[in-house]
Amino acid sequence: MTCSEFQKHIDPFLDNEVDLATAQEMQRHLEECADCETFFAGRLALRQCLQTPELRFVPATDLRSEIHAQLRKEIRPPSAHFHWLPRLQFPNWILPALAGAAAVLIFWFGSTTFLSPVRSSKGANNTLIEQLVSNHLRSLVGNHLFDVASSDQHTVKPWFAGKLNFSPPVFDFSDQGFKLIGGRLDYLGDEEAAAVVFQHQKHYINLFVWPRNQSTTWSDTILQKEGFNLYGWEANGLTIWAVTDAAPETLKTFVELEKQRMAE
Amino acid sequence: MDLPEVELCDRLRSLPMNDQERLTRFESEMLPLTNDAYNLARWLVQNDQDAHDMVQEAFLRAFRFFHGMRGETSKAWLLRIVRNVCYDHLRKRQVLSNSSDSDQENLPDTNPSPEAALQTKSEIAAVRSALSKLPEDFRTVLVLREMEELSYREISEITQVPIGTVMSRLARGRQHLTDLLKQMRAKDLL
Numbered sequence: 001m002t003c004s005e006f007q008k009h010i011d012p013f014l015d016n017e018v019d020l021a022t023a024q025e026m027q028r029h030l031e032e033c034a035d036c037e038t039f040f041a042g043r044l045a046l047r048q049c050l051q052t053p054e055l056r057f058v059p060a061t062d063l064r065s066e067i068h069a070q071l072r073k074e075i076r077p078p079s080a081h082f083h084w085l086p087r088l089q090f091p092n093w094i095l096p097a098l099a100g101a102a103a104v105l106i107f108w109f110g111s112t113t114f115l116s117p118v119r120s121s122k123g124a125n126n127t128l129i130e131q132l133v134s135n136h137l138r139s140l141v142g143n144h145l146f147d148v149a150s151s152d153q154h155t156v157k158p159w160f161a162g163k164l165n166f167s168p169p170v171f172d173f174s175d176q177g178f179k180l181i182g183g184r185l186d187y188l189g190d191e192e193a194a195a196v197v198f199q200h201q202k203h204y205i206n207l208f209v210w211p212r213n214q215s216t217t218w219s220d221t222i223l224q225k226e227g228f229n230l231y232g233w234e235a236n237g238l239t240i241w242a243v244t245d246a247a248p249e250t251l252k253t254f255v256e257l258e259k260q261r262m263a264e
Numbered sequence: 265m266d267l268p269e270v271e272l273c274d275r276l277r278s279l280p281m282n283d284q285e286r287l288t289r290f291e292s293e294m295l296p297l298t299n300d301a302y303n304l305a306r307w308l309v310q311n312d313q314d315a316h317d318m319v320q321e322a323f324l325r326a327f328r329f330f331h332g333m334r335g336e337t338s339k340a341w342l343l344r345i346v347r348n349v350c351y352d353h354l355r356k357r358q359v360l361s362n363s364s365d366s367d368q369e370n371l372p373d374t375n376p377s378p379e380a381a382l383q384t385k386s387e388i389a390a391v392r393s394a395l396s397k398l399p400e401d402f403r404t405v406l407v408l409r410e411m412e413e414l415s416y417r418e419i420s421e422i423t424q425v426p427i428g429t430v431m432s433r434l435a436r437g438r439q440h441l442t443d444l445l446k447q448m449r450a451k452d453l454l
Contacts, residue, residue: 011435015409017416046442050395050410054388056299057306063316064298067323068291074327075283127328138282 001029006036014043100202101140104245128217128241131188133225136206136243139184139195145204146182146197156183160194166238168194168209171261178205178254191216198254203246205254212239222248231255235262290330293338294323300339300412301346307407308350310396318353322346340418347404347422354400394444402437405430 006029012018013026030037049055139145148159157170163185172180179199186195186208193210210216216239218232229251232241242258244251301322306315322345333341395403401423408419420427 011438012416012431015416015434017431042442043438046438046445047410049391049445050406052388052391055391055395056303056411057312057315058299059302059316059319060312061316063302063319064295067295067298067320070320070324071287071291071327074324075287130328130331 001025003029003033003036006030006033007039010040010043014040014047097140097145100204103202104137104140128188129223129225129230132208132230132241132243133228135186135188135195135208136228139186139197139206140204145184146195147184149182151180153180156180156196159183164192164194166194166209166211168196168207168238169236169240169258169262170196171258173198173254173257176253176257177201178257188216200244200246200250200254203244203250205242205244205246205251207258208241208243209238212237222251224248233259235259286330287327290327294326294342297339297342298323301342303411304343304346304404304407305350307396307403308347308400309353314353318346318349322349325349336421337418339412340414340421343408343412343414344422344424390448391445394441394448397444398437398440402433402440405433406437406441409434 006026009018009022009026013023018026030040148156150156150159151172151174153170153172157167160168160170160183168183170180170183174180177200180196181199181204182197184195184197186193188208188210191210191213193208196207196209198205198207212234218234218239218241219230220233221231223230223232228243228245229248230241230243231251232239233255234240240258242251242255244254246254298319301319302315305318305322306312309315309318322342326342326345329345336344395406398406404423405419408414408422414422416427416430419430423430425433
């Protein structure tokens with residue numbers, strides 16, 4: 001090995017990033033060449049200098065607990081609305097809900113690696129999409145699909161009335177295959193949202209509704225994320241997002257029904 | 265880097281979690297890296313208050329995208345976010361190419377171990393000053409390699425440049441710094 005070869009590799013050698021054969025050659029060269037040994041000693045001294053612990057900057061205040069406090073603000077504030085209703089009141093939906101959740105999980109794990117987005121989510125806020133999917137998923141696996149279980153829109157709608165300062169659209173489309181099964185309160189970021197829950201065969205649809213504001217976006221097309229299909233739109237001063245594991249065509253049909261009925 | 269462990273962490277992270285679980289998992293994985301994050305931010309933005317803000321912002325971003333972290337060690341992933349946040353900030357301030365004043369504040373009281381290369385407060389201040397005069401690209405790789413002891417591959421992930429570029433930046437950065445320190449010694453500053 002020549003001196004210029006040695007000096008070319010000296011930094012990866014110092015950093016343990018050369019292969020074994022090169023390292024051995026360099027070691028041999030070091031033993032033979034005083035100039036290169038001096039050069040290498042300079043590098044070692046520089047490393048020792050830079051690795052002096054006192055050279056590092058350490059945060060003066062308790063940065064860790066400040067971060068902790070800030071992160072706590074990020075997660076959903078606990079709400080007095082989240083009552084756990086006695087389970088015995090709904091023995092007829094717990095099993096299907098759990099079975100549905102299990103199916104969704106299997107589908108989800110299987111599909112995340114294979115499905116690419118149908119459309120790009122350009123124009124729609126990615127954080128919002130993630131939140132929607134996460135809220136949808138949580139409603140299924142957390143055994144907390146709704147706070148009020150009813151297929152009667154005249155029960156579900158008044159239930160929201162006492163809890164929100166806006167009125168979400170609540171319709172039953174049982175005749176078209178989308179059965180209203182309940183409602184619950186949810187949060188998207190800091191926004192209180194209504195979640196109206198529908199069942200289509202073995203699939204659930206969460207319809208998230210909250211008052212339109214500047215920071216929220218909508219897609220007006222079907223988006224796909226982690227195996228779920230989403231469609232967001234705006235109507236009557238509300239932002240509305242439907243999230244489901246049902247097929248894109250099914251979601252499209254459902255959204256058309258909602259749009260029609262809301263326009264009436 | 266133990267790849268199976270990284271994969272296992274990826275799998276765990278992608279399990280459905282409620283917010284509290286997500287926060288707990290995030291904090292147990294990421295909060296121990298607070299000082300590393302601060303050190304990098306401090307070397308990049310060159311003042312304490314900004315570095316402080318950068319680290320907080322980086323942790324927020326990291327938390328929001330935590331489930332999207334794949335195939336990387338926590339440290340490389342977090343430091344990449346720290347670096348991105350700092351660059352955004354620097355771009356706004358447009359001071360990326362200007363070297364700043366030397367850092368005399370916030371020096372720890374010297375209590376050097378016998379083998380420490382730098383014995384006194386003034387020596388530390390001098391080396392800090394030399395390192396902060398280096399072009400920003402060189403400074404970043406040196407901090408990541410020498411202080412955070414990351415591999416070329418991890419540094420390449422963080423700085424988003426090929427491994428060959430990491431290698432040449434380290435070589436040039438070290439040479440540059442050696443020359444700077446020599447000049448300071450000649451002027452009796454060190």
